[in-house]
Structure formats: structure tokens, C-alpha cells
Amino acid sequence: MAEVIEIDDPADPRVDDFRDLKNADRRPDLPGRKGLVIAEGAVVVRRMLDSRFAPSGLLGVARRYTELAEDLTARDIPYYRTTAEVMAEVVGFHLNRGVLAVARRPAPLTMDEVTEHAHTVAVLEGVNDHENLGSMFRNAAGLGAQAVLFGDRCADPLYRRSVRVSMGHALRVPFASVPDWPNGLDTLRRKGFQIIALTPNPTAPTLASAMTGERVALLLGAEGPGLTEEAMRATDIRARIPMSPGTDSLNVATAAAMAFYERVRIS
Template sequence: MRWGQGEGSLPDGCTWVQDPRAEELRDYFSLTDVALRRVVEPERGLYMAESEKVIRRALGAGHRLRSLLMTPRWVEEWPDLLAVAHEQGAPIYVAEPTVAEAMTGFHLHRGVLAAMHRPELPSVGEVVAGARRVAVLEDIVDHTNVGAAFRSAAALGVDAVLVTPRCADPLYRRSVRVSMGTVFQVPWTRIDPWPDGVEVLRAQGLAVAALALAEDAVTLDHLEAAPPGRLALVLGTEGDGLGRKTVEAADLVVKIPMGGGVDSLNVAAASAVAFWAVRARGG
């Protein structure tokens, strides 16, 4: 391993990186290897926040830094981020773009990455207490879809999100980025076991609606016209949709009316439509 001062002087507390495989930087290795990161990040109790805006949202939610990785041109741009890192005892690493790319597997065009301490997830009861609208993401495997669903949830009045055991990690880098950091804004946790968790939601006072294509499904217009006071809306995986047991356990099944010979929408698009239709109105 070689450490140096780099070109020009760095602010106090910053460490210049020349070796992309330095052991101190292992949190940042192979960020594009999804299979590896699914295991590594939860095991180490960390997640990655990409871009200054996302890092600020994470910090605003009370999350703590493990370290920062920056390219030189951005070091002077965000002195307050450096100050927070100093306050929290988090190392600040600075590397040329080619070194950062060799380390992470992609070009650091947003100028900064943060390894964050992964917070402990709350219980389902804590997350849904008082919630009028809850989204349940069942086995959605694409991190982009998870992030997009969280962004829609934040924008369209969903109070909480629950993810099933096989659902993609909302704190995976791509999910966080696509959500624009709203994964830190909307309360969420995992609901396990599932679909037995439908009974847990019902015991919490929530009506459970499954978004699925079924012969006995009512249209979203019907649900929008007379929504229950407290509602959990369940959306299913990209390929097959909701599982049969989930549909059978729900209080009602709902479908979005389709035209143009299309039978369904991408789950991220469907979530936005459904969240808007069932948004809680009034006090």
C-alpha cells in the first residue's frame, strides 16, 4: 500500500489514496457486484450513499458516517460534509478518479461516496403505528423498482413501506440513488414471515388490498371512491406479481383498468398510480 500527499494540499484530516486495494477501503471494493454486495453490506452493517444530496438526506435522517471517499475537485466544495465526518470520527479518503474507479468498479462522476452505518430496523408495529397508508413490496427483486416505489411513496402520501424477506434491499446503492434518498424519509422495515404478515397488518387495524389481476378484482376507481381509513396496499414481484396465498389472504383484490391492449404496468409505475388514487384526504 502507498499513501501520499497528492497534488496540492488537502484539508486536515483527509488521506490521499494511491492504492485502490488498500485494506482500509474495503467497504468500497466492487460496488457493481450486486451478488457480493447483497451479502457484504448487511454482514458489515453498512450501506453506500452516492452523491452529496443523498448523503445529506441520510445524515438528516440521523444516520452516521463510516467514511467518505471523494475525488480531488470536490474536496473544497463541501466543507460542511468534511466537518460532519470529523465530528463523527469518520475517515475522509481522497483519490484520483482513475483510482476511485479501479476501487469501486464505476466512475465516481458525482464526486463523493459515503459508507454509512446501517441502522437497526424497527418493528412492524412501530413503523405502521398511526399510518393511514402503507405500501407492502412483495419480492420485488429489481433495486431500481424498489427505489422508484419509495420515491412515489414519499411524494404521494404513503406513510410507511414494508418489504418482504425476498424483496431487494432498499439501502442498496442503486435503490438509494433512484429513490433520491427518500428511503431515509419514509419509515420502513421488513415484514417477516410473509404472507402470514397479512394477519399482523389486519391486527394493526389496516385493511389489506392486493394489487393483482384476478377475476374477482375490483377496479382502482372503486377503491378510490370509498377507501378505508387505514389501508395497506400490496404490490408484487416484477415477473409473476403477487403470490396466490397473498391474494387469498387480502381483504380485497384491486386492479388498475388498462387500455391499448396492455394488461399491466411495470410495478414502479403501478405503485405511483395506486398511491395517488388511494392517498389519504383530509385530516
């Protein structure tokens, strides 16, 4: 493990990237306009270390560095070690996960890059809830979907809470924006993706019967409003998850999980 730098003074400028995290995304002085990418806790820090988001520094308590020792070996990153109290003062609240990593955003990936070898992808429209986005990435990673694509009006998957809820998989499952939404879906179609919209419509065919493509792109909208008619029209087929009457639609990340599961259930 590389050199550890002890931090005793919460005002130390070397830990400025970790300062006042609740407000950090409002700071216009930071690169990338949307702020830094923060990983919280040993599990997520480990996933960041293993991703294209190269951390520029870590801040944590001794015990967490012991846990991470093997992962940190031979990496040339500053490890700021401090107490839980100083850490809370820097960050602005008490963090019981005890370790943070921070990374600058690399250049965004393109739709072509993230779909090149993919056979199951989620395409989201209007999903503006950070926790739902995080769960989406966790479910994609767990159930073998290879990419997440963003249409209009989605939240930032790299927001701290998304990354945390995703268990760090927002840093690992590649994502990209669909250019010229929703017309850019044509590009996916030309690559051989069957484009399926999930709909609550009880007269639509079931997902199990509709999902016939070798490659599948699943369109999901936010709970409540669902997909726009424009996005629906850009798909090949609309399919439903069999739901009980009189209930609400499923959470969007859970609905996506059903679709991912349908792809792998007998594998």
C-alpha cells in the same frame, strides 16, 4: 467541516470500505452478511447524513466536498479526499457522481415500529428487482406513503443500485419485514389498516372505489407473476387500476405510485 484526509494511494487500507464495489456484496467478511450500505452522489449522501444510516466515512473529490460543506459541518466522520482517477481505482469503475458515503447496517426495524404512525404503506411480495425497489421508495417518499413492508422473496432495498435509484429515499422511508408472511398481515388489520391487493383482473372494483380505509396497506406483487394466491387471500379486497385492454401491467413502482397518488390527490 471536520478534518479532511488526503488519499494518494489507491491501495490505502483506510478506504477499504469503498473498494471494488461491484463485488462488495459478495464479500462474506463484511458485517451484516449483505455488505455495506453505499450512498452515491451529493444528493444521496446528503440524505444518508439525514437518516438512521450513520456514515462511517466518505470518499470523494474536492468539488463534491465543497458542495457538501454545509452538511458536513460538525460531523465527526473521516472525509477521504482524492482525485477522480484514484477514486476510480479504489471503487473499480469510474463514478461520475464524485462522492460516496458508506454506512454499516443498523438493526432492522420491526413492522410495529414502521407502521405506528403510518396511514399509507406498501407491502411487497416477490419484488426482486433493485431498480423497481428504488423507484418504489422514491415514489413513496414523493407521494407521502410512510413505510414499505416486505413479504417473501423481495430484493434488498439497501443494495447500492436501489439506494441510487431511490435518490436516497431507501434510507429515509422506513421499511420492515412482515413476520410469518402472509399471516402477519393480520397484525396490520388489527391496527386498522384496510388491506388492498392490486390486481389486473378487469372485473375487480377500481382502486378509487375500493380504497375506503383511514389506514391503507397496498399489496403489490412483481410484474408478471403478481401476488401469490396465498397473499391475495390474506387481503380485505382486490382492486384494479383501470388499464387499457391489450397492454401489460404497469411497472410495480408505477402501480404503487398510482395508489399513493389516489390517497393524496385532493390534498
